[in-house]
Amino acid sequence: MRFIGKLGNVCIYDDSQNEECPDFEFHAGSSGGYGEFTFVYGPSAGGLLESVQFKIRTSGEQILEIHADPYFKVRHISLSGGIDDVALKVERINAMFSASHSIAFLLSVERSLDEEPDYETQMGRIVELELERVRNHLYVLHKLVDTGALGVASYQLQAMQEATNRVIGEACGHRYFFGVNSLNHVECNFEKVDLRYLKRFNSFLNDLLENRILIDRFQNNGKIDQDWLIGPTARASGRKYDARYDSGSLPYKDLGFSPVIERSPDVFGRFLVRGEEIMQSVDIIQEAMKKWKRKERKEVKVKGTGEGMSRLESPSGDMVYRVMIDGSKVKASFLPPSKANLLFFLKSVIGTIFTDFPFNWESFGIWISEIGVDTG
Amino acid sequence: MNWFIRGLKKGIQTEREPRGTPQWGSALKVNKEFKDCPTGATQGGWDAGKCVFCRRCFPDLSPTGDHRMGKVSRTEAKFSRSFYLYPIDVGTCGGCNAELKLIASPQYDMTRFGIFFTNTPRHADGVVVMGVITEGMREVLRETLEAVPSPKVVVLMGACAISGGIIGEKVDVDADAVVPGCPPSPNTILDVLIKVKGGKGW
Numbered sequence: 001m002r003f004i005g006k007l008g009n010v011c012i013y014d015d016s017q018n019e020e021c022p023d024f025e026f027h028a029g030s031s032g033g034y035g036e037f038t039f040v041y042g043p044s045a046g047g048l049l050e051s052v053q054f055k056i057r058t059s060g061e062q063i064l065e066i067h068a069d070p071y072f073k074v075r076h077i078s079l080s081g082g083i084d085d086v087a088l089k090v091e092r093i094n095a096m097f098s099a100s101h102s103i104a105f106l107l108s109v110e111r112s113l114d115e116e117p118d119y120e121t122q123m124g125r126i127v128e129l130e131l132e133r134v135r136n137h138l139y140v141l142h143k144l145v146d147t148g149a150l151g152v153a154s155y156q157l158q159a160m161q162e163a164t165n166r167v168i169g170e171a172c173g174h175r176y177f178f179g180v181n182s183l184n185h186v187e188c189n190f191e192k193v194d195l196r197y198l199k200r201f202n203s204f205l206n207d208l209l210e211n212r213i214l215i216d217r218f219q220n221n222g223k224i225d226q227d228w229l230i231g232p233t234a235r236a237s238g239r240k241y242d243a244r245y246d247s248g249s250l251p252y253k254d255l256g257f258s259p260v261i262e263r264s265p266d267v268f269g270r271f272l273v274r275g276e277e278i279m280q281s282v283d284i285i286q287e288a289m290k291k292w293k294r295k296e297r298k299e300v301k302v303k304g305t306g307e308g309m310s311r312l313e314s315p316s317g318d319m320v321y322r323v324m325i326d327g328s329k330v331k332a333s334f335l336p337p338s339k340a341n342l343l344f345f346l347k348s349v350i351g352t353i354f355t356d357f358p359f360n361w362e363s364f365g366i367w368i369s370e371i372g373v374d375t376g
Numbered sequence: 377m378n379w380f381i382r383g384l385k386k387g388i389q390t391e392r393e394p395r396g397t398p399q400w401g402s403a404l405k406v407n408k409e410f411k412d413c414p415t416g417a418t419q420g421g422w423d424a425g426k427c428v429f430c431r432r433c434f435p436d437l438s439p440t441g442d443h444r445m446g447k448v449s450r451t452e453a454k455f456s457r458s459f460y461l462y463p464i465d466v467g468t469c470g471g472c473n474a475e476l477k478l479i480a481s482p483q484y485d486m487t488r489f490g491i492f493f494t495n496t497p498r499h500a501d502g503v504v505v506m507g508v509i510t511e512g513m514r515e516v517l518r519e520t521l522e523a524v525p526s527p528k529v530v531v532l533m534g535a536c537a538i539s540g541g542i543i544g545e546k547v548d549v550d551a552d553a554v555v556p557g558c559p560p561s562p563n564t565i566l567d568v569l570i571k572v573k574g575g576k577g578w
Binding site: 169 | 414
């Protein structure tokens with residue numbers, strides 16, 4: 001049994017739920033020695049893509065204690081109402097994980113209605129999720145390499161990220177899958193998906209791994225090795241934790257899927273896992289596309305009452321949605337992976353120096369937009 | 377392989393003309409009146425700043441493929457050679473942040489147009505404001521705008537900042553330019569930024 005996180009007051013495990021769940025604070029470390037001082041980083045500062053504030057306590061170099069406030073830009077988004085209206089908001093919780101949010105939401109609605117989506121639709125959803133993973137992992141690698149001042153590699157990774165956005169835009173009409181997902185339907189033409197630009201990604205990654213400067217920055221930085229981990233952070237530490245493998249939400253097993261794992265619970269391990277997963281995702285996409293078929297959208301009638309929950313693997317780990325349906329109205333709540341990852345990051349940063357901070361931060365793939373949401 | 381050699385071998389990736397605009401990231405053409413727009417973008421024509429490109433109006437409204445949706449109300453020729461931007465996120469979904477960053481990618485290469493990012497508002501010529509306004513970021517935005525030396529330009533980017541979209545409240549500042557989209561594509565962003573500094577656009 002593995003712990004996934006806290007949704008509302010409930011502790012979510014991979015196979016069960018528990019009503020009693022402790023609160024988690026965005027805080028790690030302790031301090032109080034002579035000569036220590038606190039400095040503030042954020043909420044709006046160079047190097048931070050999103051608005052978040054860190055209060056860092058140090059005696060000069062080492063980070064001794066850290067508080068994070070991801071609620072500066074908290075958005076009040078009501079996730080109740082008609083299914084299509086809620087879906088419109090769900091896909092705007094975090095654009096980079098939009099497919100994950102939308103599909104997790106729709107799966108939980110379908111479960112609450114005891115509706116099984118068509119196999120072709122499920123394959124289409126897998127293609128979406130893996131394209132999203134490729135794009136996000138390229139983005140994280142770009143940020144990591146950029147932080148390491150490896151200009152050529154950084155720009156080449158960014159070019160691949162843009163190419164992936166264009167592939168998604170060409171196939172689905174929108175670069176972030178907005179307006180694409182609905183009950184038992186994916187509005188994309190995956191015949192247009194062409195990933196040939198990633199053909200030599202393996203040799204690109206190998207060249208990066210020959211760079212001593214980069215490796216020295218990554219190895220032994222941001223170490224975290226504990227049982228509660230999710231996503232690439234867990235897999236970097238040798239744990240086979242992956243909702244594609246252990247949730248059964250989508251038929252990944254039909255594609256012969258097995259999680260990538262490494263034995264390096266630091267920035268280096270997370271970098272490796274993401275790099276290897278890009279190549280794995282390309283293979284999954286190609287296999288899933290063989291089983292996918294384009295279909296016209298059919299109206300799904302929503303009626304009755306019910307409750308449903310779903311869990312799937314977003315690019316940064318487990319994403320959980322829970323919905324309650326009453327008539328044609330739905331009320332949704334969610335557990336984003338970034339919440340857990342922010343806690344892991346804070347814990348891993350203690351004892352490191354501030355120069356290591358950006359490498360460690362980028363390696364977790366955290367999106368503040370999905371933490372700072374008040375669903376009312 | 378040496379990274380310098382690898383860079384040369386890859387060749388020039390920068391594009392001479394706009395490419396890759398997605399259908400639902402381009403201006404919409406009104407074919408027929410549509411009344412059920414969730415943001416009211418289709419009342420009396422089509423309002424790009426309110427549109428979240430949700431496709432509900434299709435086929436009454438249809439995409440044209442034209443990314444030039446932005447509006448520039450004031451240009452600043454002083455920034456024609458070098459235009460430093462400070463982005464501020466006051467309540468985004470991360471989409472605008474990601475798309476703005478991509479104008480630095482080799483395909484677009486913003487630096488050839490004299491556009492750069494800066495890490496501090498003190499060194500900025502313009503501020504790009506993204507997202508719906510949130511309580512925690514009101515004061516941060518005010519201080520940021522004050523910190524930028526004059527002359528300066530303010531650009532509102534994305535439906536959230538321009539009109540609130542479907543998520544919340546718009547950003548209430550005097551903007552010199554707006555970049556519609558949800559999120560705007562890099563082509564739309566570049567077009568507006570080039571026009572703001574006195575160019576013909578992209």
